[in-house]
Amino acid sequence: MSELLDAVRAGDHESVPGLVKPLTPADRKAALAELKALRSEVRGWHWDRWRERSRVQRALLVAGAGCLTGAAAAAAWIGARDLRNGDRAPWGLADLLADRDPAWLGEVARRLAERSSTAEDDFSLIRELSERAGTPLPDTDAVVRGWADTVGDRERSLLGGLRKDPHVTAFVPRLFELAELPNGISWRTDAQDPDHWPSLLAVLAEEGVVERDMLVDACVARLLRGGRPRELVFFLNVARRLGLSPAEETAHTADWIGMAADGPSAVAGYAHGVLARIAADGALPVRSLADMTGSVLFRPEKKLVRAQLVLVGKVLRSDRGAADELLPVLADAAFGHQDTDVQERALKLVARCLADVGEESRQAVAASAALLSPVHRARAVELFGEQPAAGAGLVSYEEILPPVPLPVRLAPAPSTVAEVVEEVVVLSGGRDGDTVSFERTLDGLVRLAYQDTAALTAALRDALADRWWFKGETRIGSDSWFVRAADVGLVAAALLEKVSARTLTIVKSRWTANGKWCAHEALDGVLNARLREVASLIRTRPLPFLLATPTWESGTLDPDVLVERLREYQRLCATPAPVDFAQALLRVRRGGRPETARAAAALGTPEARRLADWLSGEGTPVPALVRDDSEEAVGSAAGGEGLVPRARRLLAGTRERRVVEKDFPREFHWLGRSDVEVARYCYHWSGGRNTNWPAVLPENSEVLAHWLLPGVEGCAADGQRGGTWCLPVLAEIAELPGPGPSLHLALAYGLGARHPGDRLAAVDGLLILAARGGLEGKLLGERLGALVDQDSVKLNRLTDSLRTAAESGAAGTVWSVIRPALPALLAPGTKRTGLGEILAVAADCVERCGAAGEAPAGLAALAARGGGSRVTAQAARLLAALGQQNDHSTPKTVKTSLN
Incomplete structure (x- = not known):
């Protein structure tokens, strides 16, 4: 033993x-x-x-x-x-x-x-x-996945292994029931691959090793269930390799209709092709086709919608008696479609078959004609023989914007040991904390360490016993990433004597000795400096509470609250921590508070006098916080960075820089430097984001937008993900009136981001800024036109974003952005893919909000070109819409429009 x-x-x-x-x-x-x-x-x-x-x-x-x-x-x-x-x-x-x-x-x-x-x-x-x-x-799911990955290991080929394996008849059906396919199956998509599973399953079905009927039924059921695109490709390939017979396809008609209506795009397209073959054989009931039409025409895929119109047209040619059942459904779904080309195709189809319907169906189709775009109403009048009632199809327009964000007060810090320890455990366990949880937890930790160090230390020792830095007898060294990361656990580790004050001092000196930073490293440096300062003081000179804890969830600190905190410090004979006080200054709004400035000056302490000077506007100048509205700030930059601005020299001379370095801790000296980098390829953009960055400078959204702009541009130019997270936040804290060009440029890039989730964040930022009255439509539109002209933003992505914003009820806002962008988009000699789509969005916005006015340069010439192109048709539609007058109201928020 x-x-x-x-x-x-x-x-x-x-x-x-x-x-x-x-x-x-x-x-x-x-x-x-x-x-x-x-x-x-x-x-x-x-x-x-x-x-x-x-x-x-x-x-x-x-x-x-x-x-x-x-x-x-x-x-x-x-x-x-x-x-x-x-x-x-x-x-x-x-x-x-x-x-x-x-x-x-x-x-x-x-x-x-x-x-x-x-x-x-x-x-x-x-x-x-x-x-x-x-x-x-x-035959559990995990066992089936393990079988699929190893079934051919004992033979020379996967096919040979499948033929001889005793479990193949039981496990192959289970493959179609798995929530997630084995990677060895789903990744092999090359039909020439000898281990291509769809081809092998078809061979096994031909040889009778597995039942063909089982494979067909299981494959159809799995496609109907849906799933991840990569896995659905596998099941589509199985269906294609099996080569379903007409009888097998017809037996699953209801399933194909369900896929065409609600399935993912690739599955819906395949199912629609099957249904087209069934209809060509005369085996698709008219009632089923009508149900399918009502669903498919609401799908976003234009190719699928047009294919459905073609299918309905073929059925109506071969069976004119089906018009009574099909035309009302077709008109109801297609006449209100956002694409006017779809409306036009449907209207032509109705015109061709209208004579074959009864009076009741004719009236239903005529009623749906009110949904048509104004460009088609004249044709509808000719078709139905009477002028629609005055105002038919036109509704009183009301601009709907999201509610104006109201300041939300930060909840008090947790006051009991149990609450603080719970928050520390969560935030130090790898979860990304937002500003609210980070600030409340840090302040609560500081307060309890001041009030009852022994109880807090004992509770943290038990709760954090499983942390890697707690195990063992050695302390955390200065080379550890842990002391350089913005983790509340660092303060807990210092309280538990797992990191020494000397280690924190070494790390501080290394960081501040660095001569050059990117903006994101500088913002991280402030967060880390606060934690290191608290950690170094928490055992030797604990603070009663933090001065810089925000008053509002946006990160802003009320100056009256800061004055009261300084008064309490004075009463307790406590000395403010330098980094904590510097962060507090950056979070209060300067100017316009003479009473508060006088109250601060009356305290008489050095920090209170600095606060009084800061509030009166006479304090230390911080050049990096000065807003720059010049065109040069957003003009073209060398080095292939498009419109991303480089760091600008914001200092008048060395004398002013010395003032900044004199009055602020070293961790803030970058505010007075001209060499803080704003680079698109900064290494931070490969590692994500820090949602606490805006809270470092919550009163300077334009500067933050300037620094965070490269991440947003990367979403448009390089297909990166997540860089637009800051746009709604910046729009919510933007200074009014009129945020500067950096925020508008960031919005322009965000609206052209590659991934839909990033574009949606930019749309949120656009609507929030508009609701607050800070959107400059002309500025944003001109930026969009320039970015498209430079091919920095794809027009189809921009169109998708603007359509989403317009469909939320902000047609007037969207038109105010598109209108100044059109001259660049319609410039002579340019040929832009997707121009017809953005013209369609513009025309739809004008038709909704009734914005009449002078047509943009080049629009009339484009509409007069003739031909049947989408660009020409939508240009003519927009030109006509600009000459009409609708009943419309001034913009309102959601809240006011519901009252």
């Missing part, structure tokens, strides 16, 4: 089976107690022993499985997360257990198969145990 324990401690898992087999039941029981004790010991090892721990845990897994006598206990031991580290079960484990009762082996296999976290990796072990037990192989 001692040899076994020595081998386990040495991590020699290959020798363990030979040492376990000779042991008697009593020896195994005694060894098991030692193994459990060693397992508990290994859990507490410091993180820097991870290699040794991994080897020992692997040996522990084999030894414990061999010593345990209960099936449940053995399965739990083999599948334990702390013994696996994401690895497969060691080879030879089945041989070690081979002398056990077959029923015991089967029970272990069943229990391992039910462990979804490890069963896929343990498939080989489960299969061996099941074979030795003589029991069927369990």
